[in-house]
Amino acid sequence: MxxxxxxxxxxxxxxxxxxxxxxxxxxxxxxxxxxxxxxxxxxxxxxxxxxxxxxxxxxxxxxxxxxxxxxxxxxxxxxxxxxxxxxxxxxxxxxxxxxxxxxxxxxxxxxxxxxxxxxxxxxxxxxxxxxxxxxxxxxxPRMLRHGEDYILYALLDFVADHYFPVIDSIVDEVSEIESHIVDQCFTGQEIDRLYQLRRELNVFRRRVSPMLEVCRRLERLELPMIDPEVHPYYRDVQDHVMQVNESIDSLRDALASAYEAAMMISAARQNEVMKRLAGWAAILAFPTAIAGIYGMNFENMPELRWHYGYFTVLTAIAGVCGYLFYRFRKAGWI
CATH class of the missing domain: 3.30.460.20 (CorA soluble domain-like)
Incomplete structure (x- = not known):
């Protein structure tokens, strides 16, 4: 064939x-x-x-x-x-x-x-x-003379080296997201991306972490095709994989902190909105209450026949609303 x-x-x-x-x-x-x-x-x-x-x-x-x-x-x-x-x-x-x-x-x-x-x-x-x-x-050729064990090291080193661009890309993205957190201009899409990055890192860690044990065993194995002189090279690959794992753990912590910060900022923004709504609701409650009282259509309401009643009620409403606006504005609610 x-x-x-x-x-x-x-x-x-x-x-x-x-x-x-x-x-x-x-x-x-x-x-x-x-x-x-x-x-x-x-x-x-x-x-x-x-x-x-x-x-x-x-x-x-x-x-x-x-x-x-x-x-x-x-x-x-x-x-x-x-x-x-x-x-x-x-x-x-x-x-x-x-x-x-x-x-x-x-x-x-x-x-x-x-x-x-x-x-x-x-x-x-x-x-x-x-x-x-x-x-x-x-x-x-000098290293290739070692034969099979050196080729195995070269293959593992090549695989480990390709982990670093993945880590660098995630680091850049996390840094950009963190800068937006500092500027407090976080968007919903970035929160979704944070969650996706955390999932990607978890998957990446599951793929990479078993490589540590593989490298450890290679360093200790006594087999005919593995020269003890090449063992330090396997240790070098192990160091690279360990560095990648440590970077993953650091990024997971950074993403967790960023996610928590994003949630806190989002909650703070919601609180600000609720405070403003509560302030305006309190201001509008007074004229609403007055209008409700005089909209009950009772016959025995003597002040309705008072010549200056309408202007007095409007003045009272404007005064109370203005005072509430001043107090809420000073308290930072509006």
Whole structure:
């Protein structure tokens, strides 16, 4: 079967790259059907990149490299949380990717098989291509000589680095919203956006936080394909992921404070409106009461025949209303 001609649902090749490396250099590009595991000897290894492969492609890889069926099942189904599983002398990782895309954050998933003589990546969803990682590794033959463990570090570092633009974007948006709070020109749309940002951060944290445990385990694992000399590099990725988690927690606190401040400002504005309405209602209550009294149509109301009664009532109404207006204005209610 010509696996290179197979396309996934996006119309993209399932087999993105398949190459053999030895002594820090790319020796040959091979079709998937030409890959033979026995060629990975004397420090050589295969680096194969797949994008939403079919069962046939995964079965070909499983048969050639002896991958565990449970790991293959996970890689085919996707929608896994970040984790690290050990199968004998091989490891299987699931990492969650994140990147900015209008109107929000989109998440992808990468499954990585690492064993002596191979690194196989399986991408799902809208994750970035690892072509940049391959070029970076190939440009540094000294580090590439480390082999599979260094490539795994480069992949994890690439994923972690893409978390920071997401954080920076949210920080900028939160700062802009906070400036509006200070200016007290908050709108209903911004309150809705605050709530959406809090939800996005919660989702982002659920995707990112399991990566901490993955990095910790990699730093401690004693496996043939992981050189102790590379452990500090995994610690560096762990520091990056920890920094992202701390930033998420800080942003969640900032958003919670901003949301509370927005609610307090909104309540204060409502109180101001209620005070003004109450003030005008009190002013209007006096003439309404007078009009109500003289609108009862009783026959025994002697003052109705008084020559100056109408002018006296109008003067009393104007005087009392003016006094109430003065008092309420001085108290800041109007």
């Amino acid at each position: 010509d696996f290179e001609s197979l396309k996934n649902e996006y119309g993209l090749p399932m087999v993105v790259a398949s190459a053999l490396y030895r002594n820090g250099a790319r020796v040959a590009d091979l079709k998937l059907e030409e890959v033979r595991y026995e060629a990975a000897r004397d420090g050589a290894f295969f680096w194969i990149g797949l994008h939403e492969p079919s069962e046939a492609v995964l079965e070909r890889v499983r048969n050639e490299f002896g991958l565990h069926p449970l790991a293959i099942e996970d890689a085919h189904k996707a929608h896994q949380r970040a984790k690290l599983d050990v199968y004998g002398d091989a490891i299987f990782l699931v990492v969650r990717t994140a990147q900015l895309s209008h109107p929000g954050i989109v998440y992808g998933e990468t499954h990585v098989f690492v064993g002596k003589g191979y690194v196989i990546t399986v991408r799902h969803g809208p994750s970035s291509s690892y072509g940049e990682v391959r070029r970076r590794c190939e440009s540094d």
